[in-house]
Amino acid sequence: MSASLAASIRRAAGERDKRGPAITRLLARRETFLAVAGLILVLATAIRLFNLERFGFNSDEAVYSGQAAALAGHQDYAQLFGVFRAHPLLVHFIVSLVYRITGVNDVAPRVVSVVFGLGLVAVGGAIGTVVRGRLVGLLTMLFIAISAYPVMVSRQMLLDGPMAFFFALTLLFLALYVRRPRALTLYAAACSAGLAFLSKETAILMVPAVLVFFMLARDVPLKIRELGIASLVYVLTIAPFPLALYLTGGSKLAQEFFIWQVLRRPNHDFSFYLSVIPSVGIPLMALALVGLVIALRRRRGLDLLIISLTVVVVAFFEAWPVKGFQYLVPLITPVALLAADGVVWLSLRLARALDRFSIPYASASTWSRLALVATCSIVLGIGSVGAVAMPATAILASDSEDTPTTGNLPPAVGFTAGTGGLEASRPVGNWVSRNTLPDAHFLTIGPSFANIIQFYGHRRALALSVSPNPLHRNPTYIPVENPDLAIRMNAVQYLVYDSYSASRTPFFAHNLMMFVHKYNGILVYADYQPASLSDGSSGQIPMVLIYEVHP
Numbered sequence: 001m002s003a004s005l006a007a008s009i010r011r012a013a014g015e016r017d018k019r020g021p022a023i024t025r026l027l028a029r030r031e032t033f034l035a036v037a038g039l040i041l042v043l044a045t046a047i048r049l050f051n052l053e054r055f056g057f058n059s060d061e062a063v064y065s066g067q068a069a070a071l072a073g074h075q076d077y078a079q080l081f082g083v084f085r086a087h088p089l090l091v092h093f094i095v096s097l098v099y100r101i102t103g104v105n106d107v108a109p110r111v112v113s114v115v116f117g118l119g120l121v122a123v124g125g126a127i128g129t130v131v132r133g134r135l136v137g138l139l140t141m142l143f144i145a146i147s148a149y150p151v152m153v154s155r156q157m158l159l160d161g162p163m164a165f166f167f168a169l170t171l172l173f174l175a176l177y178v179r180r181p182r183a184l185t186l187y188a189a190a191c192s193a194g195l196a197f198l199s200k201e202t203a204i205l206m207v208p209a210v211l212v213f214f215m216l217a218r219d220v221p222l223k224i225r226e227l228g229i230a231s232l233v234y235v236l237t238i239a240p241f242p243l244a245l246y247l248t249g250g251s252k253l254a255q256e257f258f259i260w261q262v263l264r265r266p267n268h269d270f271s272f273y274l275s276v277i278p279s280v281g282i283p284l285m286a287l288a289l290v291g292l293v294i295a296l297r298r299r300r301g302l303d304l305l306i307i308s309l310t311v312v313v314v315a316f317f318e319a320w321p322v323k324g325f326q327y328l329v330p331l332i333t334p335v336a337l338l339a340a341d342g343v344v345w346l347s348l349r350l351a352r353a354l355d356r357f358s359i360p361y362a363s364a365s366t367w368s369r370l371a372l373v374a375t376c377s378i379v380l381g382i383g384s385v386g387a388v389a390m391p392a393t394a395i396l397a398s399d400s401e402d403t404p405t406t407g408n409l410p411p412a413v414g415f416t417a418g419t420g421g422l423e424a425s426r427p428v429g430n431w432v433s434r435n436t437l438p439d440a441h442f443l444t445i446g447p448s449f450a451n452i453i454q455f456y457g458h459r460r461a462l463a464l465s466v467s468p469n470p471l472h473r474n475p476t477y478i479p480v481e482n483p484d485l486a487i488r489m490n491a492v493q494y495l496v497y498d499s500y501s502a503s504r505t506p507f508f509a510h511n512l513m514m515f516v517h518k519y520n521g522i523l524v525y526a527d528y529q530p531a532s533l534s535d536g537s538s539g540q541i542p543m544v545l546i547y548e549v550h551p
Helices: 005-019 022-027 030-051 058-069 075-080 090-102 106-131 135-144 146-154 159-179 185-199 203-214 224-239 240-247 251-263 270-281 284-300 300-317 329-355 362-391 425-435 447-457 483-488 498-502 506-518
Strands: 442-446 460-462 494-498 520-532 540-547
Touching: 005 483, 030 106, 030 135, 030 146, 030 185, 058 075, 058 090, 058 106, 058 447, 075 447, 090 106, 090 159, 090 185, 106 146, 106 159, 106 329, 135 300, 135 329, 135 362, 146 159, 146 270, 146 329, 146 362, 146 506, 159 185, 159 203, 159 300, 159 329, 185 203, 185 224, 185 240, 224 362, 224 494, 270 284, 270 300, 270 362, 284 300, 284 329, 300 329, 300 362, 300 506, 329 362, 425 447, 425 520, 442 447, 442 483, 447 494, 447 498, 460 506, 483 506, 494 506, 498 506, 498 540
Parallel strands: 442 460, 442 494
Antiparallel strands: 494 540, 520 540
C-alpha cells in the first residue's frame, strides 16, 4: 500500500471517528485500530491455512495447476494440459513462479490463493475505513475473514479468489476517487480492473457497472479526458492476454472456447445461487439487506457503485446458463460493507429505543453493536469451521446399494464444484503414478476426474462424456469416438468409475460399467470414503474404482 493511499485512509478514518460511542472513541486511536485489524488478519490466516493440505485437488484446481506447471517449464504437464485454455494466465503465471522454487505440488497454489484471500480481507477493511470510518472498516474485515464462502474459495487454486482481490482493490481506488477526485487514483482503479480481468475474464463486468455508476453519481465529477486515459490504461493492462494468444497462435483456440461457452448447456437451475446464501451466512445477508436499504435511501457516490456492481454481476450470472458456486465471490466485499453499515444502523436504532427506558445512549449503542457482531460472528465462525474441517462431498445421490460386480451402478455422491477439494484425488493419482506404466491410458466417466488423474498420475486420460460435436465440448478435450474399438485395440487399458461424475452423468457411468463387464474388468484399485446415506446413517461407499481391461 502506497504512502499516499495510507494517508488518505487515515484522513478518512480520522474525520469520522473523533466522536461517538465508546467503541468509536477507542478506535480513534491508531494503535488500537491497527492492533484489532492485525488480530482479524491473524484469525483469517488461521482459518484459511487450517487443514489446507488435507484434501487433494478438484478438477479446476488440477487444470489451473497443470497449466502453471507447464508455464514453469515442466514438459510432462505441457503435454497433458494446454497452456492456453479458457482464461487469462495472470494467476497461472504467479503460481508458475512459485513452482520454480518449490517444484510442482498441490499445496503451493493454494497458499497463493490464501495470500490473495488475506489481501481481500485487508482491502475490504480499507474500503470500509475510507467510506464509513474505522468501525465499519474493522467489521467489514471481520465479516470477510470468517464468512465460510470467501474462506472456501480462497482455500482452493481457483481464479475467482485473485479476481475478487483485484475487484475489491478497484473499489478501494474508486472510493478514494469519490472522496477526493484525482486523476491518478482513477488510473490506478483502471489498472486494478485490468488485473482483475487478467485473473479471470468475467471481471469485465466491472466496466458496464462503473460506467453506470459514473452516469448516475451526480456528485462525482468526471472529465472526458481522464475517462479516456483511464480507458487506455485498462486496455494496455489487459493487452498481454490477446497479444499472447495472437503471437503463439492461440487465437483460434480462444474463439473455439468462446463458442463453446456460449453454446454450453445449463448445469444448474435458476435457483442455484440461493445455495450460496447459507455459505455466505444468513445473518450476514440479513444485515446486508438492511445496509442495502440504507444505501438506496442515501444514494451517494459509492452507494451507487456498490449497487450497480451487485446488480450487473448477479444479473449476468443468473442469465448465464453455466453457473458456478464460486462465481459470486467478488460480491463478498460489497456484502460485508453493507452488513457493517447494517450493524451500525441497527445498533443506533436500538440505542434510541433503549434510551426511553433511561439506559444511557452511548452504553446502549456499544452493547447493541457488540451483541449484533457477536451473534453474527458465532454463526459465521461455525460455518467456516465446518467448511474447513469437513470434506466437500457427503450426500448420497443414488439409493442403489448394488456392488460394482453387478449390472447396476454403485452408489454415487453429490458434489458441488468449487466447494472444496476431493479426498480421493491425491491417493488415486499417487496409485496411478506408482502402479501403472508411463504410456498407460485411462478412460473415465467425465473430464473432471480425467484432469485429476493427469495432474497426479501423469497419465493420459480420456472421458466418455466428451461430446464428438466440437460445438458442445471443451476444445482441449479429445472425444472418444468409439470407446469399444479403443479398448479392443488396447488404446485404453484402465476404466475409472468415480462417484462424483456418476452423480452428474449416470448415463455415461452406466456405459462405462457396461464396458467393465463386457471386457471382464479386473478391479485393481478401490477408494472407499464415508458418506451420509439416504436413511440418515453413514457408511462407506466406493468413491473411485479402477478396472484393468484387456481386449
